[in-house]
Amino acid sequence: MLRTTGLTKRYGSRVALKGLSLSLASGQFVALLGPNGAGKSTLFQVLTGLFAADEGEVEVAGHSLGRSATAALRHIGVVFQQMSLDLDLSIRRNLLFQADLHGLPRRVAMQRIEADCARLGIEPNLDRKVRELSGGNRRKVELVRALLHRPSVLLMDEATVGLDPKSRQDLMRALRADVKERGVGVLWATHLVGEAEGADRVLVLHKGELLCDGTPAEVTQALGGATLEAGFIARTNESKPKETVT
Numbered sequence: 001m002l003r004t005t006g007l008t009k010r011y012g013s014r015v016a017l018k019g020l021s022l023s024l025a026s027g028q029f030v031a032l033l034g035p036n037g038a039g040k041s042t043l044f045q046v047l048t049g050l051f052a053a054d055e056g057e058v059e060v061a062g063h064s065l066g067r068s069a070t071a072a073l074r075h076i077g078v079v080f081q082q083m084s085l086d087l088d089l090s091i092r093r094n095l096l097f098q099a100d101l102h103g104l105p106r107r108v109a110m111q112r113i114e115a116d117c118a119r120l121g122i123e124p125n126l127d128r129k130v131r132e133l134s135g136g137n138r139r140k141v142e143l144v145r146a147l148l149h150r151p152s153v154l155l156m157d158e159a160t161v162g163l164d165p166k167s168r169q170d171l172m173r174a175l176r177a178d179v180k181e182r183g184v185g186v187l188w189a190t191h192l193v194g195e196a197e198g199a200d201r202v203l204v205l206h207k208g209e210l211l212c213d214g215t216p217a218e219v220t221q222a223l224g225g226a227t228l229e230a231g232f233i234a235r236t237n238e239s240k241p242k243e244t245v246t
């Protein structure tokens with residue numbers, strides 16, 4: 001479904017991704033766990049075609065991102081760290097705008113918007129301005145938006161930032177149920193170990209390299225800590241990467 005092979009991305013002399021190879025299968029919920037500066041956002045920027053990698057390949061649903069970007073990107077949905085909804089438009093208007101960008105016929109778009117918002121429990125707010133919604137509901141709108149064109153892969157970059165624990169849990173539950181049913185592969189970047197514990201698989205990214213890949217139990221064991229959190233903190237703080245000074 002999603003495969004990267006030997007991805008390397010440099011910012012000047014700083015290497016943000018070092019020959020990163022990973023894969024994601026259909027219906028899998030995979031947490032990409034990494035401390036600040038590990039390379040999570042850089043990876044997402046490469047996977048969404050915002051930056052080209054210096055070396056390596058990305059394949060999405062059988063399409064090479066380098067050679068057939070449009071076909072590959074059609075299979076990707078993304079929720080970035082920064083919210084990007086228009087606060088002064090209603091949920092419905094925001095979603096219709098996205099549907100137009102994907103060239104969805106209006107009738108199909110309306111059906112999907114109503115059905116998908118109902119699945120996440122935000123349908124009663126469809127005609128309210130996004131500005132009036134809680135942070136958790138705004139994130140749910142972003143989730144509906146990311147899935148509107150029915151991608152095979154969903155990328156979520158620190159998508160629960162700013163949410164309280166209850167809203168985080170609600171969003172995770174809604175997402176897990178939704179994507180499992182549709183068979184979407186999810187790559188969920190986070191530095192919150194609690195979010196990773198419930199994943200089917202955990203990838204630990206550190207200084208642009210994959211430190212571990214396995215179930216939460218396997219990764220806990222590989223990191224050598226009593227808990228996933230203890231192991232993660234111990235291994236990723238051995239030598240903190242320095243911030244780039246500009």
Ligand SMILES: Nc1ncnc2c1ncn2[C@@H]1O[C@H](COP(=O)(O)OP(=O)(O)OP(=O)(O)O)[C@@H](O)[C@H]1O
Nearest residue numbers: 011016034035036037038039040041042043243244
């Ligand atoms: N535009 C840039 N120019 C130079 N260096 C950058 C740039 N963007 C990121 N970096 C560096 O690349 C490395 C990876 O950064 P990245 O933002 O991808 O990490 P991250 O895991 O997403 O971190 P965070 O959890 O803090 O968002 C870091 O060392 C960072 O300082």
